[in-house]
Structures are given as structure tokens and as C-alpha cells.
Amino acid sequence: MKRVYLDNAATTPMAASVVTKMMDEMQHNFGNASSTHAFGRAAREVLDDSRHIIAQSINAADDDIIFTSGGTESDNTAIMQTAIARQSLGKHIITTAIEHEAILKPLAELEKQGFEVTYLPVDANGNLSLADFKAALRPDTILVSIMTGNNEVGSHMPIHEIGDLLKDHQAWFHTDAVQAYGLLDIDVERDHIDLLSTSAHKINGPKFLGFLYKRNGVNFPSFVKGGDQEDKRRAGTENVPAIAGFAQAVSELTTEEKAHRQTKYHDFKQYVVDQLTANGVDFEVNGALGTDNLQHVLNIWVKGISTYTLQTNLDLGGVAVSGGSACTAGSLEPSHVLIAMFGEDSPRISESIRLSFGRYTTKDDLDQFVTVLTKTVQRLQK
Template sequence: MEFTYLDNAATTPMAKEVVDVISEQMANNFGNASATNYFGRQARKVLDESRHTIAKSINAKDSEIVFTSGGTESDNTAVIETALSRQNLGKHIITTAIEHEAILKPMKYLESLGFNITYLMPNERGEVTVDQVKNALTDDTILVSIMYGNNEVGSRNPIKEIGELLQDHQAFFHTDAVQAYGQETIDVKDQHIDLLSTSAHKINGPKFIGFLYINDKIQIPSFIKGGDQETKRRAGTENVPAIAGFAKAVELITPEEKTARRDRYFGFKQHIQTILKDNNIKFEVNGPKDINALNHVFNLYLPGVDRGVLLTRLDLEYFAVSGGSACTAGSLEPSHVLVAMYGKDSPKINDSIRISFGKDNTDEEIVNFSNKLVSIVKDLTN
């Protein structure tokens, strides 16, 4: 029996077209993109073309795309280097309590250096508001880092409105778009975003490659010290095969495909809920219930059903889902996202699972999963 993969928020399988591009580049284009010889020029050509494809996807200039090892490095660079390079202007930063650990841990590090961090609390949809940001702003605020969409409950934040709010303020505006990139239509100019983080493995691209968008109007130091690659903004020889694969993954997600996926994923959510209701299974949706969400993420509260037991039972039945962020899966700590949304004493903390859809999931898989979920929940609650 084959596994049904429903953990796409953790990572996605590489698309065949992406694998083909990477394999071709690894076999035939081994040059160093910084070298001036023929082989270097060939690598540079692929690098430049890939950068253009990716820049166009968010309405950025080619010069504003800095390739990194992924979302964590991009987030760390945006937060730490902005703070350290601008501390003469103030030491106040605004973020949210439901950010990824790649943001929250750098914030804790900066607190140890004397920075003052304001953590905005979300509503029960998992969202923060423009007014919260406005009320938290001070003359000393140098950075506002608000995630585009949440990786555990699929909530979206009012990025454009926050960007507009900060137009006349000194604070740089960063958004972690690791989960949103490839799902949402992002326009960094229209949304007034200064810094934006992504990761290729969330959109059927390779692992260990991402980019940090840095608006040409601002400058922050390189986080990785060494050579002068990426116009002195990120040291280290560029991984041309992975970058080419990243660009191919971006090309595959056309605007039409993006819309189709959103609608299909929302339909998957509705289908699961219908089957649960038809079988008298008690449940609640954590986060947004309407289509205005990252629809590939679906967080379900199943009262009285221990998360760990349910995940194990589903795994034994060949269904891969998760209890939350894969980056903290080995931790015994409860989901900080659900704690922020509902409080540390809420039963939702221990009785919720995250289902996340991908481009290869089918209606048949969703029906089979839903029926197996019903069977296991009934077994565990009777």
C-alpha cells in the first residue's frame, strides 16, 4: 500500500521537471559562476536567468534577489543584520508571537543584546491587525517583522496595509513568506515590503536553497562572511543547479495554476469537514474557516483525541500528516502558535493535527484519508 502524503507544509516532493533541470545542470554545467572563463560564464548565464525568473515572480528587480541556503538563513539575515546595523537609530522591534522559530530565536538572541522586542498576540483566526502594529510603533522602532501566512493554521496577515502604515516610518518591513510564496500573489512594490524570505522546498523545489528579497533602497550587511558573491550580500559559491531548479519550480506555478490550487485545496478542506460531520465526529477548525487563508494548511481540533496517538495510528495506516511545524517536531513543547491563539490551558493544544495539501493530492486520497480518520477517531473515543 502506498503512503498518502499530507504534510506539504513541512516540505514538498520535488517536481519531475525540477529534478530534470537540476540533474542536467549537475551533469553539464559545473563551472563557478564567479569565474571569468567559459565554464564560469555558462554558470553565470544560468544564474542570471534564474534570478530574473524569480525576481519577476514578486515584481522585484533582479538586483534585489539574494540567494541563500533557505528560509532560516533568510530570516536570520533580515532580522539580525537589520537590528545590528541600525541600532544607532533605535533598539525596538515588532514581531508576532506566532512566527516561525527562524524568527523567534533570532529575536530572543537580540533581546540578550539589549533590544526591546514587542510580540503581537493573534486573534482566534491566528491573525494580527494593522492597528496592533500602529499602536506598538515608537520612534525607536527599526524593524517590523510580520509573517505573511502562518505555517501551522494557514492564517494570513494584512501585509499591504502594514507596508503602507510604515511608509513614513524609519522601520524596515520584513515578512517571512516561506509558506505563502507560491500560494499567494506577492508584489513587493505594491505591498511596500523591504525584506522578504522564501524557501524552494515549499514549492516542489530543492532543499537548502532560498532567497532574501532586499529592496534596492536599503542596505544590510552580509550575514555570511567571506567572498563577494551575490554582489557582496551573501558570501559563498552559488549553488547553480539548485538555483536553476528553484527557478523551474517558480515557472511551474503560473497565476492560473496558483488560483486552481487555492480552489482545489479549499475544496479538500470542505470535503474533509463534510465526511467528519456525516459521521458525527466532533471537531473544530483552528484558524480561518473561509477561503481567505493559505488553503494548503488545515489545522483540526479533535476533542479527546491525543495528537501523538492519532499521528501514530495514521502513520501506521499509510497517511502522513503532522502535529505542527516540522522544525519543532522533536520537541515536547506544545505548539506556540496554538498557545498564542487559545491559551496554554486550552485542550486544543494537545488534540490538534495539521493536514497540508500539495499539487499531487487527489480527491480520492482525501476521501480515503477522511474515512480512515473517522475510523481511528471513533476507535479512540469509544
């Protein structure tokens, strides 16, 4: 039985070129980038070159890129360290109700410490109202953290408009770009972004690696204490081979390639919707099908069948999908994203699945998904 992977929003397989790059660095360039001898200098050169490639991808300065263990550390650092550094200016923070847990859980900790957090609502398509944002913004707001694109339903937040509203405000603007990086055009100067988080394994790079963009002038203490790596901003010996692999993955995501993938995934999404409709499956899309969204994510409500049953039957049929965020997939808790969109009493909460496309997804993969899902629905409804 052919196994089909449609869970690329959770993680992506490493590209062959990334594996080759990392293997070469591991075999021939094993020095510590903090060492001053020739081996260390060679590693430092790879580190600097990789940092430059990655900085260019978001129109940032090289020195504004801090390598981390991934999106969670980057998010936690941006949230917690901003609060520590700026609490004398105010204790109000703005975010949305559909952020990743790597944002929501640190904010919950800050609330216990006396910070006030405004969780902005979203509509049934997962979109944020700028009017709501403007109404929430206060003189004592010190941080705004709003994701670029949602990992469960693909909604694209109005990042440029929010950045423009904040450019003359004291609040720092952080965006979790983990799902959007590599698909959407991100420009930290154009969008007035102060802090930005990403993760390498979402773009066919290695796991346990990401970066935090921190604009020059945005200063807070190091989150990870120890040595003086990353210009004293993040302690720990840099994983040079993985960072080189990350840069290789980034270098392949040109503006043209990102646009191509968005178009390709949009066509995939529409194809799945059309095929399920033609096969008589009773379903609805959670979110919108518009071209402005993250096109690799398709979340659907299959009416009357539980998420667990759908996932199990698809897995038995060789198809891997998700019930929501991979970071909460092992939990019985319902999706906070779908609750924010439809309310906690909606049947969508317990009857929806997420499929997400990637670099290696094919039309045959989609056909297998449609076939297995259709047979599952027909059998269970009968």
C-alpha cells in the first residue's frame, strides 16, 4: 500500500539538497564557530554565509538574525523577554485567539505575573478585524504578537496594516511566521516588524532549528544563559551543519518559487474540494479558499464523523492527515482555533481534519485521499 503524506503543516521531509549539504558540513567542517583556530574560522565562515542568506530572505540585516532551536524557542523568547525588558512602560499585550500554543502558553504565564493580555477574536474565516485591533491598542501596550498565517486553517493576518499602525507606537511588533515563511513574501522593513519567528523543518530543512529576527534597537536579555554565542544573545554552540542546511533550503525558495508553490497548492486545494463534492461527500471548508491565504492548508468539516474516526480510517488507508496543530495532536482537547471561529458548541470542533500540502505532494496523493475518505464516509454513513 502506498503511503501518502498530507501533514506538511506539522513538518516536512528534508530536501535531498539539504541532506547533502548537511552531510558535507558534518564530514568536512566540524569546528566550533567560536574557536579562533582554522577549524573554528572555517565553521564561522559557513555560519556567517548562512546567516546572510537567511537575513536576505526577509530583507533584514545579518546581525538581526539569532539562531534558535526552533519556532517555540523563538516565540517564547520574543514574548517573555519583551515583557521583562519593557514592563516599566506598561503591562498590556495584544494577540489573537488563534495563535500557536508557543505564544498562548507564555502569555498565560505572564498573566499570572500581572500582565494584561487582550485576545482578539476572529471571524468564521479565521480573519482578524483591524477595527478590533485599533480599539484594543492602548498607550500602555508594550507588545503586539500576531501570527502571519494560521497553521490550522491558513488564514492570513493583516501584518502590513498592523505594522503600519504600530510604527509610531511604543509597542514592539512580533509575528509568528512559522507557517508563512517560505510561502508568503515577508519583508520586515516594509511591514515594520520588530520580532519574527520561524522554524527550519517547515520548509524542508532540519528539525530543532529556527531563527528569531530581532530588529536593531530592540533590546532584551538573553533567554538562554551560558556562553557568548550569537553575539551574546543566545548561548549554546551553533549547530553549523544544520544551519547550513537551513540556508540551503532558504536559498531554493526564491520569490518565483514561493509564488509557484502558492499557485500549485491553491490548485490542489480546489481540486480536493471539487472531487469531494463530485463524490457526494457531505463536508464544508473551515476557513476561506481565497488566494490571499496560506494555500498549503485545507481544513474540512466532514459532517457527522468524528475527527478520531476520520484520522484512523485515513491512516489505515495509507493517508496521513491531522486533526489540527501537531503540537496538540496527542491531546484530547478540541482545537482552540476552530472554537474561536465557530464557538465551542459547533460540531465542527470534533468532526474536522486538516490536510496540508508540500513540495513533494502529487495529484495522485490527492486522488488517494479522496478515494479513501469517500469510501470511509460511505461506509460509516451506511
